[in-house]
Amino acid sequence: MKIALAGNPNSGKTTLFNATTGKLEYVGNWPGVTVEKMVANLKRDYKVSTQECSSDHTGEKTGTNQILVVDLPGAYSMTPYTGEETITRDFITDEKPDVIINIVDSGSIERSLFLTTQLLELDIPVVIALNKQDALKRRGDSIDVVGLAKELQCEIAEVTASKEEGLKELIAKAINAAAAKNQVAPSFEGKGSSQEDDARKDYTKKIADKYIIKKRSASEITFSDKMDRIVASPFLGLPIFALIMWAVYAFSINGVGGWMSEYINETFFGEIVPNAANGFFEGLGVHSLLQALIVDGAIGGVGAVLGFLPLIMVLFFCLALLEDSGYMARVAVVMDRYFKKIGLSGKSIIPMIVGTGCSIPGVMAARTIEDVNERRITTMLTPFVPCGAKLPIIVLFTAVFFPESSWVFPSVYVIAGIVIIVSGLILKKIYKYESSSSFILELPEYKLPSLKHAIRQMLKQAKAFIVRAATIILVMNTLVWFLQTYGWNLQVVEDQGASMLASLGGIVAPILIPLGFIGWQMAAVTLTGFIAKENVVATFAVILAASEDAIHVAGGPLSEFFTPVTAFAFLAFNLFIPPCFAAIGAMNAELGGRKYLVQTILFQFGVGYTIAMLITQIGTLVAYGEFATGFVPAIFVFAFIIGLAYYLIKRSNNIVKDDSTNLAVGGE
């Protein structure tokens, strides 16, 4: 049996999906988070009630163990306007689920009923879940559920998915409806006419007026309205956002997360685990090379990344609280006016906020943007937002080179914002387009954020971080250890400079000279970072395993490779060059062609390279009063990049001119 969850965006479908299936899919307090359908088995807790119901009504047990719940992207109607609405329409019409649970936000029934009445006409049983009952009661509103059910001729359950209230009753009603299979379509004046949409709107308005009892009038100013006048105001919106983010990052780094990370890095993975492992392997008489591989390669590299876990957990906990409170949706509104200036709309900010966790769902979220050029540019710019995998790099370099400067961490996000805006302006000139997407976002009401939700999001990020460390990071560390321990003759090398890693890194190293990154180590780290960004930290840990101090220590072994200026440049370089392989794959899927993927990778590499080069060369001159290494090649490279950008913009202008001339000739 298939239960489809359908409803308007941000009505709580994924929250209901997670609650009924035990999944931990990403939930955001704004519309457009789910862009693909998701399928999972109904949780056992609910099967107890469904078994009772199914044996009552169908007399058979088939399906009780095979009840699939399908979470569909939000849709306002069955006439799709965006790509994800098409997915919803196609699934319902082509795959014909046994029953549809139509999730309706109790606070916006009138608008939701447009889709509801369309679903009721598909000859598929429908059960309405009136969600967010807690918010409804808080507002003092009420709904005549019996009357509404009678009017629409379908079952209705009152639920609060976030608190898992009323869900058993809802699932039971859905199973009953699927067994009964007698859905009646509503009839209203004007149905089937050319003005059907207007007639349907009139009908849903009449229903809403009749069955919803509102305590206050629509014109009354609510607490959310008052808050929005401050936090979403044109003047205060951006400073408030910057202040909040600074507070979040300062709390994450200096609070319990930072303290625990320091302990884990320096004591747990720095002393306790390696000492215990060395003692254990020596006791067993394990070969010294195998021991070094496991302790220096695997434990050292993975430990260097895992040490940041507490800090990242605290950070994502804070971000989840902010998001659940409804604030992040306001950020999209605040940013809309700035994004418009670079040819993007507030729609582009949602993929970027999602991208703070992981670039892949961020890139996927860009598909909600209708305009193809705007979608492509959003896809190109979203990986510039520092994702969770880049956090260890930021924290490592901040801890080693700027231990007393609380501004460095948040400044990375400010730089990312500036880079996105400047890159957007350049891309707008190259791709020649004006944004055609209108940005209308229904702002959720402010609410007290759910601790449960925040903890779940935090644990989800933590799990992902641990799994990555135990798989892709572990594999890469082992490879890095092998390549730096052996030469091409497969003999152990005395000097790392004679290793396979050094000669491979040596091929790429010259490219990095204008950036002030000298040595094969920099190239090796950059290469492994393409596989997964955490590898930057892990590879440093493996390469510098022989050093006395841990890599996280201020003034430790990393200081041999960088000055504070080049360290900041290296940080920026790793943030803005193309993301990991998986995110590149996601970009390939979303950009719609290899040509655009190649352009995107070259563009991102060019941006990362140019920024790092400018930071190194200008920063060294300003801070130390001397030219940085690679100053002369940097001038040539910079001139080439400026020339290339000029050529691309000029070529684009000529193409537009040719097109308009052809149009004029054609018009004559």
Place this chain on the structure above:
Amino acid sequence: MVVNIIIGGLFFAAIAYGAYKSYKSIKSNSCPGCSGGCADQSQCSSNK
């Protein structure tokens, strides 16, 4: 010798498993342990 084979065998089995999981994930435009639900989403979209 036996100890080396056992410890080495266990370690390289873990590496092989990690490599397999990583390859599988990257092939479906995702990361191992993906935090964004994108692994499931990619699976679903490829099943469409």
